[in-house]
Amino acid sequence: KIARAASEVTGIDLPDLMDAFGVTFVSFVGQYGYDRILRVLGRHVRDFLNGLDNLHEYLRFSYPKLQPPSFFCEEESSMGLTLHYRSRRRGFVHYVKGQLRQVGFLFYQTEINVEVLKETDHAEGLTHVVFRLHFNNRAYKINRHHLGNTCTDSLLPVRSDVFFEVFPFNVVFGEDMLIRRVGIGLQNIFEKLEGRQIEESFTLNRPLVKFTWENVLNHTNNLFELVSRLPIERTSLHGKSSMSDGGSDAPEGFNTLANENDRCLTLKGQMMFMEDWKSVIFIGTPIMENLEQMFMTGLYINDLSMHDSSRDLVLAGTQQSAELKLALDQEQQKSSKLEESMRMLDVEMKKTDELLYQMIPKAVADRLRKGEASVETCEVFQEVTILFSDVVGFTKICSRITPMQVVSMLNSMYTLFDQLTEKHNVYKVETIGDAYMVVSGAPEKTRFHAHYVADMALDMLRSMKHLQDPSTGDTLQIRIGVHSGMVVAGVVGLKMPRWCLFGDTVNTASRMESS
Structure with a gap:
């Protein structure tokens, strides 16, 4: 989605953009040290490509949830090779092309021309792309020369029982895919594997191909990952299944309620064709994330190989x-x-x-937070309406009651007025003693400023019937003055800053209230 959006914005074709992403990514990962992994994958380009399928396996510990693609090389010659790319993510063909070209240029000083021969989308969500890589593959000639001069001296004979003990997790199967022999480690945890179809006992997780004899022979340079189809029932020393009796044989601290996937055995290793046996031998190693998983799969430390x-x-x-x-x-x-x-x-x-x-009004406060000087917040408002009010006979009332009664009276009155400001969309500027000042048209401009203030004044008069003079018990009375015109508004002062209004309109409204 990001690439499509970038293509629309920049006008660059999506394939060219994905290709550029691939080129840039190879350079980008070098900033975080991953270029060192890429540099040591192989001495030559062909070595890198043949080991490409195993690259993501090296990253498994850092990224355990990684779902990597699968790569497979064939039809190699001195002018290049054919590369099969399989992935469960679609749309990354040109991205991979850019990566391949950049790796050849950056790490091997070799120009690689990538040609897409075939692209197929399978029903199970797997994309299969066949690339033809054209480059100077001189290492292929060197390798063939070394193979022609291989020493033919006979090796020391090794009995099969010794071999199967040294590699306790090996599986030998023939062209008919029947298991002929398994190592001692697998014999301890599985019953009657020999004579069964290998695909009935294990699923092939990697590489991303069907589990067939031909695919195994074609991918001997790839890392293979086999997972047992059925979960393993751990048996106790007395032959009983510890899962059936609530895990009473489990040592303290082990969780016996692991799910079935945790009790499936995962083997990773290499497939090798044995000419003398006319069979393929899988030399694997069990992958255990922790001791708890080892316990649940019925393995012990001494079941594992000592030589690795x-x-x-x-x-x-x-x-x-x-x-x-x-x-x-x-x-x-x-x-x-x-x-x-x-x-x-x-x-x-x-x-x-x-x-x-x-x-201070929110808009003005936000400007001050951004570092603007207070004087820069001053603004001219051409059309506003200002209202002043005060209590009739306030001085006499104060002389007859206590200061706390004065505060209580003003608090009750101002609470009502504050509620009216919200109702009529006017801004309360300040209160001084019994004087109450509001404005409409600033800081938010509106052409209905006079209407809002007039409605506010009428509601203020109506609300006075709920307020009493504490000294006499009579209803309080107020005076109101209103005037419209131009003002200048802004924040003044450093200590206790306030948003104030200045101009003849303010003075006239005040005189309208007092006269």
Whole structure:
């Protein structure tokens, strides 16, 4: 969607834009150190392309939810090779083309011309694209020369039982896809695998091809990932399934209620064709994210091979996971405290804003926040209407009642007036003693300013029947003066700044009220 929108804005064709994205991405990832991974994938371009399918596997630990594409090379010659690209994401063909050309130029100083031979969208949501890559593949000649001079001395004979013990998670199957032999590690957790179809026992997750004899032989340079179709029922020392009795055999601290996917065994490794056996052997290693998953799949540390890093990865990964969990918990606690502090800060900021907007119009306050000088907020309003009011006989009333009664009386009156300002869309400028001042037409301009203020004045008079003189019990009376004209409005002063109005219109309205 982003690419289509960019294409519409820039006028660049979408394929050309995606190609440019691919070129730029290769340079972009170099800023974060991923160029070092790309540089060590192969000595030559052909080595890089043959190992391209395994690239995303190296990123699995950093991005566990990654759903990578699949790559496969064939028909290699000294002038290039054919590359098959399969992905569950559509629309990235030209993006991949740009990446391939940039990798050749940036890391191998080789010009790669990419030609799309075929593009197919399958019903299961898989896109299959066949590229023909044209480049100087001199490494292909060197490799063929070395193969022709391979040493033919006989190797030390190794018995098959020793071989299957050294590689406990191997699977041997023939062209009919029947399993002929499995390693001792698989024998310990699976029953009667031998003699069954391999695709009935395992699904092929990678590469993204059908699990057939031909595809296996064509992808021997690719990493294979097999997952058992059925979850493994862990058995206790007495032969009972620990899942059926509520997991009573589980050590303390292990979660026995893992879902079925957690109890499926995942194997990753390489497929090799054995000419003498007329079979393919899969030499794999179980992938365990933690000790709990190992327990649920019925494996133990000593089931893993000693000659590779399988044991170290599981134990080190568990220790690192515990450390990361502790660090994550601490960060979550800090995050919760920070969120609470931010929430309280937002509440206080809202209170501050409400108080500020009661003193200064919102539009003016926002300009002051941006750093404008107060004098720059001054503005001329050509047409406004101003209203002044005060209490008749206010001085005599104050002489007959206590100061607290005066405050209570004014508070009751101003509360009613404040409600009327909201009703009639007028702005309260200030109160001084018993004087109350409002304006319409500023700070928000309107051609109905006189109507609003007139309605406000009438409602003020009507509201007085609800207010009494505390000294006599009679209804309070007020005087009101109104005038329309031009004013200058702005914020004046540094301490306790106020938004004030200046001009003859203000003076005339005040005299209208007092006379």
